Amino acid sequence: MSYARRPTASPKPLDAAALERLALRYVERYATTRARLRQYLARKLRERGWEGPEAPPVDSLAERMAELRYVDDRVFAENKAAAMGRRGLGSRRVEEALRHAGVEADDIEEVAATSADEAVENALRFAKRRKMGPFSTSPAEQDLARKQVAAMVRAGHAPAIAWRIVRLKPGEDTGFLLDQENRNKTSPSAWEL
Numbered sequence: 001m002s003y004a005r006r007p008t009a010s011p012k013p014l015d016a017a018a019l020e021r022l023a024l025r026y027v028e029r030y031a032t033t034r035a036r037l038r039q040y041l042a043r044k045l046r047e048r049g050w051e052g053p054e055a056p057p058v059d060s061l062a063e064r065m066a067e068l069r070y071v072d073d074r075v076f077a078e079n080k081a082a083a084m085g086r087r088g089l090g091s092r093r094v095e096e097a098l099r100h101a102g103v104e105a106d107d108i109e110e111v112a113a114t115s116a117d118e119a120v121e122n123a124l125r126f127a128k129r130r131k132m133g134p135f136s137t138s139p140a141e142q143d144l145a146r147k148q149v150a151a152m153v154r155a156g157h158a159p160a161i162a163w164r165i166v167r168l169k170p171g172e173d174t175g176f177l178l179d180q181e182n183r184n185k186t187s188p189s190a191w192e193l
């Protein structure tokens with residue numbers, strides 16, 4: 001017995017109603033931005049083609065979804081920044097992710113701006129997750145310490161904060177990091193690199 005494959009019919013080209021249905025289905029399933037919605041619709045148009053004399057209404061459809069509050073770049077940015085902060089990622093990494101998602105620069109500035117305390121707390125969360133500095137079982141040798149600092153910098157943390165945390169001995173109290181940051185708020189320091 002042979003199993004011959006049936007030839008698959010190519011999907012019908014999209015029209016305005018089908019494009020709107022795709023947009024609605026996408027925004028109901030995913031938290032997204034206007035830019036990502038536009039990218040999705042453009043990809044579907046490349047895959048299936050467009051049926052109609054006028055250009056596909058991708059931009060106007062994305063704006064209408066934003067007007068209806070199905071898509072809200074600011075809320076997306078706030079939620080994404082909060083989730084990344086809980087994972088211990090730094091503000092530079094958050095800014096990069098938001099820029100990649102198509103969030104506008106004004107929203108990125110407001111959302112990704114963290115206080116000095118939040119920056120230290122996020123760095124400590126990252127160090128705890130990766131068992132670095134005071135959360136490790138043994139002090140890091142110089143090469144390992146450099147690698148740990150590099151990982152923290154890639155995660156978006158300032159090098160000065162990363163070095164301070166990595167140099168702490170296992171089990172050492174980290175409360176003084178926040179206290180010291182509070183004392184240094186009036187004058188710029190290496191923490192703000």
